[in-house]
Amino acid sequence: MADDLLNGYRQSIDNIDAALIHMLAERFKVTQAVGRHKATHGLPPADPGREERQIARLRQLAADAQLDPEFSEKFLRFIIDEVIRHHERLAHDHA
DSSP states (O other): OHHHHHHHHHHHHHHHHHHHHHHHHHHHHHHHHHHHHHHHTTOOSOOHHHHHHHHHHHHHHHHHTTOOHHHHHHHHHHHHHHHHHHHHHHHHHHO
16 A cells, blocks of 8 residues: 555656656747847846846745745756856857
8 A cells, every 4th residue: 555655656756757847848948049039139148137036036936835945046046057058158159
């Protein structure tokens, strides 16, 4: 019985992980489009003001969801840093 329960939990975790990967893929498709737009129009790859607003907003969402805001910020900063690297590469390619 315990194995069935554990297997059920693991199946749910696997489903959540799959959803996270698909959501990240969609997010990066959009941020790539943003990067191309910025590069084409000579806009800077990073927007520190927006980044800080996003982090503050997502920290509050995390707190409301009973998720550690520090963890959520680290996760978001990792994603933002990757997006900025992509945008910098696109800007360099258009220079």
